[in-house]
Structures are given as C-alpha cells and as structure tokens.
Amino acid sequence: MAMSDSLVRPFASVDWSEPGTPRAAGGDVYFSAEDGLAETRAVFLEGCRLETRFAAGGTIIIGELGFGTGLNFLAAWQLFDEVAPASARLHFISLEGFPLSQNDARRALSAFPALGGKADALADQWPSPLKGPHRRVFAGGRVALTVFHDTVEAALGQMDFAADAWFLDGFAPSLNGEMWSADVFAHIARLSKPGARLGTFTVAGAVRRGLAEAGFAVEKVPGFGRKRERLEGVFEGASAAPLPALPGRVAIIGGGIAAVSLVHALGLRGVTPVVIAQGGWGAGASGGLAALFTPRLEAADRPHVRATLSAFDYARALYEGVDGFHASGVVRAPSGNDGAGRLARIAAMMEGAGITAKDDGLLLECAGWIEPARILKTLAGDVPVVDARAARAEQAGSGGWRVLDGQGRVLAEADQLILASGAEALPEGLDICLPMEGLPGQTARFAYDGPPISLPMAWGHYLAPLPGGSVLAGATHERVERLTPEQAAEDIRAAVNAFDPQMGAGLGPVLEHWGAVRCVLPDRLPAAGQAVRADGSAIAGLYVLTGFGARGFAHAPLLAEHMVSLVCGEPSPLERSGAASLDPARFALRALRRQGKSAL
Structure with a gap:
C-alpha cells in the first residue's frame, strides 16, 4: 500500500551498529556520540536563551523540526522544571516524518540517566505512528507535548501558534532537503512571535539565506564539540499567528x-x-454500567478521521493511569456495512498502530473496555x-x-x-x-454460561466478559420508539444469538440494565x-x-x-x-x- 493510502507513518529504520549512538537509515546520527545532552543544551537551550525566557514565566511555546528521540524536548522540560515559576506552562510542538518505535525510543533515551524519570515518562506515553498530531501532558499539566507525524510541509501547514523559540533539528540539508526549503522557512516565520529565537546545527549558506528572506536575522556562533560553527537567529518580522489570551471565568x-x-x-x-x-x-448518557473503548474506523485518510484517531490515542494514554480502564483488546467482526473487505482495507491502512487483521475481522489491540463511573x-x-x-x-x-x-x-x-x-x-x-437529536440506546449485564469469551467482541452490537463471570451486551439502537428494559433485553439476546447461537444460548437472566439518550449530529x-x-x-x-x-x-x-x-x-x-x-x-x-x- 502506498504511503499516501495509509493512516500510519512508517517507523524509522534505526542503525544500532555503533553502541549508544542511533543512526538513521540516511546515515545521520540522532544525537552526538560525545555528549548528546550537552550538545542539545548548547545548540538549542542556550542558543534560544531559554533559561531567561523560562524564568520570565507565562506560557512559553517552542516549535521544533525533527522530534527524533525526544531528547530536545526532555532537555527543555528539565530546564523549565529548574527555573520556571510554578505558574508557567510549556507547550512543545514538534513534527516527525519517520517516528521511532517505542522500543527504539526507550533504548535511545537510556543513554541519558541525567534526565531521570522524564525519559521514562516520555517513553511510557510514546505516541503511536498514526498520521497527524499527538498530544501528551506531563508534570500535572505544566508541560504539553504535541508531535505531528507527517511530512514537514504538510505538518506545518496544519499548525497555528506563535512560538517563542524554534529548534531546527532536521537531519543535514544534504540528507533531508525538504526540511530546509523556502516554504518551510515561510511557515516558521508565520508561526513565530516577533523576537522569537532559533537555534540549529547547520550553517549551510542556503539555510542562512532562506531564514534571512523569511525575516530572521541569523549569525554564526562557535559550535559544540567537533563542530566548528552553528546558527542562531532572531525573528524580526511581523507575526500573523494569534497571541495567547488570558482565560476568564x-x-x-x-x-x-x-x-x-x-x-x-x-x-x-x-x-x-x-x-x-x-x-x-x-x-x-455517560453513566453506563460498562462500555467498550474502541476507535472510530474508516478506510480513508480524511481530516475528521485523523482527528478522531488522534482523540482516541490521547484518551488511551490518559486512561492508562486511571481506575476503570481495562486494556484488554477487542475483536471486531464483520457485519452489515462493515464487511470483511472493508475491515481488510482498514487493517492495511492502520498497520503498525495496534490494529491488525484477524480472520475476516480485526484485532484492536489498542482497544479495551471501561467502567464509566470510575x-x-x-x-x-x-x-x-x-x-x-x-x-x-x-x-x-x-x-x-x-x-x-x-x-x-x-x-x-x-x-x-x-x-x-x-x-x-x-x-x-x-x-x-x-x-x-437524541438516539436512545440500552445495554444489559447478563449471567452467562456459554462458550468461554477471551476478548470483548463487536459486530454492530457487542459482547464483553466482565469479572465474576457475567457479560455486558448491547447496545440497542432505537430510532422509532423507546423500548422497555424487557424489550431491550430481548433485542440484545436476538442480536447475540444471530452472531453466535452458542453464545446467545449462554445468556442467562438480566442482572443489571442501563438506558439513556445519546446526543448525535x-x-x-x-x-x-x-x-x-x-x-x-x-x-x-x-x-x-x-x-x-x-x-x-x-x-x-x-x-x-x-x-x-x-x-x-x-x-x-x-x-x-x-x-x-x-x-x-x-x-x-x-x-x-x-x-x-x-x-x-
């Protein structure tokens, strides 16, 4: 399948032949073998005068080209923790065309014990490779990370903010020319506050000229380690991006x-x-007994599809530490409009994002079930x-x-x-x-004495095993008139029986019932x-x-x-x-x- 037909960006191919120094397939390193953290601090933190900016407080926004291992983000977060007032907030917004896998990221960051628990926190919430933005929140809300997975121009064209600083950390222009184009520099200018600073390793003439044409005053300064020079810059143009407003009551x-x-x-x-x-x-409608937690799936790369998948990805990361979330996985079986062919197309478009083909349906490894009240x-x-x-x-x-x-x-x-x-x-x-409009729906918890059910199953309706041997089954879709609880239970029994007669026969008495009107557009x-x-x-x-x-x-x-x-x-x-x-x-x-x- 062509990359344009996929909803997932391909993982980076990482060369680990040099111990402790991950290298991209193109040959460039993700960070210096000498002291990657010290280099990040010199080129980006000091280059953008971030100690002073963090100490001033308020909301600070950093933009970055090339998320890579997340090292620059972690270094910025560490400095922010050390010098920013308690009321300050940090937004770090980056992009990556070829994201690292979670295992590669964890392995790379293990080289920096000085980052302490921050590296583990990032690795634990490492974004999926789904296209589009992924937000993660750290430090009780003081630090927000948003990583866009897409090509550089596509990602920048979807952003709106006014940055205080930019980390231009793409691989060298000779290896990654699209990261250093005039259109990219124009986007950086559009997304910058007047006076925004930038830092980068490269001093290539085309980069200096492109940044100058976009409105940045740039200068060469002494480099770090073996690198003789690096660039710093200040944005001197006007910003079209909106400036933050204070929230009210x-x-x-x-x-x-x-x-x-x-x-x-x-x-x-x-x-x-x-x-x-x-x-x-x-x-x-949010007060149900229990419910499946699954993504909205479509076999298309469209704005609303990316948005709802990003939403699911964020919610899953949020619920990981919350009582009432069970990451069991869910089996999606074909039914009605969701035939085997459509589900196969979805599996192909979602490969690498926790959704795989299983028989004629899907195994949603990223899904599970929840206890809403908790x-x-x-x-x-x-x-x-x-x-x-x-x-x-x-x-x-x-x-x-x-x-x-x-x-x-x-x-x-x-x-x-x-x-x-x-x-x-x-x-x-x-x-x-x-x-x-309101759409009534009802679910029920049944006693169960049928074939073992290892994972929740969905096919237009659903059946999920619960602790203690009972099952949750639902949901009715009542468009004409509201069913009584007894009618709803029979409707659900009929749906389960049509899906699997043995499971349907195993449904015993109704133990609990829930119904509400859901709001839809x-x-x-x-x-x-x-x-x-x-x-x-x-x-x-x-x-x-x-x-x-x-x-x-x-x-x-x-x-x-x-x-x-x-x-x-x-x-x-x-x-x-x-x-x-x-x-x-x-x-x-x-x-x-x-x-x-x-x-x-």
Whole structure:
C-alpha cells in the first residue's frame, strides 16, 4: 500500500551498529556520540536563551523540526522544571516524518540517566505512528507535548501558534532537503512571535539565506564539540499567528464525559469552572454500567478521521493511569456495512498502530473496555457540581453569560459558557445553529454460561466478559420508539444469538440494565468549537462540546483539550483541517452554501 493510502507513518529504520549512538537509515546520527545532552543544551537551550525566557514565566511555546528521540524536548522540560515559576506552562510542538518505535525510543533515551524519570515518562506515553498530531501532558499539566507525524510541509501547514523559540533539528540539508526549503522557512516565520529565537546545527549558506528572506536575522556562533560553527537567529518580522489570551471565568452545562473532560483540561491550567448538571456527574448518557473503548474506523485518510484517531490515542494514554480502564483488546467482526473487505482495507491502512487483521475481522489491540463511573470520578476530582436544571442562559451586560434556573435564580455568571450536554439539557435563550437529536440506546449485564469469551467482541452490537463471570451486551439502537428494559433485553439476546447461537444460548437472566439518550449530529461527528447562529456569525463567549453518540469516552478528552485551548488562546492539539471538520459552524455553513449565501 502506498504511503499516501495509509493512516500510519512508517517507523524509522534505526542503525544500532555503533553502541549508544542511533543512526538513521540516511546515515545521520540522532544525537552526538560525545555528549548528546550537552550538545542539545548548547545548540538549542542556550542558543534560544531559554533559561531567561523560562524564568520570565507565562506560557512559553517552542516549535521544533525533527522530534527524533525526544531528547530536545526532555532537555527543555528539565530546564523549565529548574527555573520556571510554578505558574508557567510549556507547550512543545514538534513534527516527525519517520517516528521511532517505542522500543527504539526507550533504548535511545537510556543513554541519558541525567534526565531521570522524564525519559521514562516520555517513553511510557510514546505516541503511536498514526498520521497527524499527538498530544501528551506531563508534570500535572505544566508541560504539553504535541508531535505531528507527517511530512514537514504538510505538518506545518496544519499548525497555528506563535512560538517563542524554534529548534531546527532536521537531519543535514544534504540528507533531508525538504526540511530546509523556502516554504518551510515561510511557515516558521508565520508561526513565530516577533523576537522569537532559533537555534540549529547547520550553517549551510542556503539555510542562512532562506531564514534571512523569511525575516530572521541569523549569525554564526562557535559550535559544540567537533563542530566548528552553528546558527542562531532572531525573528524580526511581523507575526500573523494569534497571541495567547488570558482565560476568564468559565461555566459548563453538563455532567457527562464531555463536561468532565473540560473540567480536567481546565484543571491542568489551574482553572476551576462552575459546573451545572442536574443529577450530578454521570446522570445522563455517560453513566453506563460498562462500555467498550474502541476507535472510530474508516478506510480513508480524511481530516475528521485523523482527528478522531488522534482523540482516541490521547484518551488511551490518559486512561492508562486511571481506575476503570481495562486494556484488554477487542475483536471486531464483520457485519452489515462493515464487511470483511472493508475491515481488510482498514487493517492495511492502520498497520503498525495496534490494529491488525484477524480472520475476516480485526484485532484492536489498542482497544479495551471501561467502567464509566470510575473514570468520571477520577477526572472530575473534587470539583463540585451545581445540581440544578439550567433553564435559561443569557448574555450579561458585561459581555459574559448568566445561567438561570427555572425560578430565575442565578446559577452561574461567566466570561465563557460551554455547552457540554445533549439537547434535552440545553437552556432556553440560545440562538445557536446545531441540529442535535437524541438516539436512545440500552445495554444489559447478563449471567452467562456459554462458550468461554477471551476478548470483548463487536459486530454492530457487542459482547464483553466482565469479572465474576457475567457479560455486558448491547447496545440497542432505537430510532422509532423507546423500548422497555424487557424489550431491550430481548433485542440484545436476538442480536447475540444471530452472531453466535452458542453464545446467545449462554445468556442467562438480566442482572443489571442501563438506558439513556445519546446526543448525535446529522453527520455522526461531534461538535467542538465556538457556537454560531444560523447566519454563520459567531456568538461571543459561547462554546459547544457535544454530539459524541456512543464514543464520548474515546473522543471527549482531546476535544476538551482543543476547546480549552481555544478559550485560553493556546495551540490546539488538532490539525487545522481536523478542527474545521468538527467545528459547530459546519452545519450553518453547509446550509448557507445550499442557499447560495455566505456567512456573516
């Protein structure tokens, strides 16, 4: 399969013939054999004057070309830890066309014991080779790493931020010319603050001239070790990238995984929102008995596919340390529209990312099952909930928002209001364009005395073994009228029996039942972004995070990171095109296009 047809970037081919010095297939080394960490500190940390910048505090953004082993990131994080004030935050944004495998990364970083637990923390959360961005959060939220897996120009074209510093650490221009093109330098300038500094090993004339034409004043300075010279530069041009804004008071309407993910993302930034949720945490569609945790799969490389796969990858890394997550793997069997041919195409496109062909279906090694209540409790922490119905929301005279209950009492006043619920919980008074609908679904836990089930199985419905010998089975898809619990149980029995009669015969009495109405949107994708009116105009201070259907636990954590990044003026963890594919404005814009109109 051609690389353009794959959703995965190929792993780097690493030459380990020289002990302790990994070398790329092209011949260049990932770091100096003499003292790679000292060289990184000299060329990048000192070259970009980062000790001074870190000590000044605030939000610091570093861009990098060539993530490699992650050594530069770890060195920057170590210095940040040593000199930055407690209120400071570091965003490190890098790209890599040929990512290392987790084993190669761990092996390479073992050469630097001075990095301590930071190297292990990075290796433990090493990003998958999926195309697109991968965010990882460290140090209780003070440090955010985002690595884009793609070609250099494709990755830079999907970024939006204003960097304080750049590490230009691609392999030598003679070995990797695309990393040093005029278009790349133009992107670096677009993504830089005035006064941003850069450091690089190379002093090639074409690189110096290209950076100068892009707006950087560059100079040669003494090199490190055997290298006679290196480059430092300062951006003297104007920046078109948005500068960060300070977050204000935030209120959230909703008590499910979308709201909890927002609370978690805001908490990483030291912000405690007011949460309004009738019934408290998990009273709605996020409060199931248990659920499968699987990625949304399509046999296509499209913006929304990359975005939802990045979201799944982030959620899995987040849940690794959370009670209630079980990384069991899941078998995906063919059914209906997901025939064996389509699943085979998906397996080919996802090779190397924890998804492989198994018989006529798929083995999702990256998947598992979850206990929703335990995950909600862990992510919510001790943030309290205003247990009330948000009956009305209105814009306040100060430009913020006021949320009222049914008696007109004020539940919250905020600068930003985020709607993180289904349509049934939306307050009145909001002139938003978002065609939400409710999709009822029910699951049940059955006693079980059938053939052994080693892994959860999904085929449109699902069956998962639980501790103690029972099984979870579901889910109904009720589009016409709501089924009674008894009808839902029979519907589920029939689905399991049609899939495997022996397993169906093994289903005993219903031990527990759960049902709720999930919020979905017409294109079955979530909405994450600023709310808009029907004419396409944005509503100041109003944001939307909803429409997850059955995949809230897979998609909400990263999309909450994206939402909070919008609110706080920070770099998004999504590609530009991925964010646009999930923007709530897409429905208003589509309607306007059908009418031959443009947005206001």
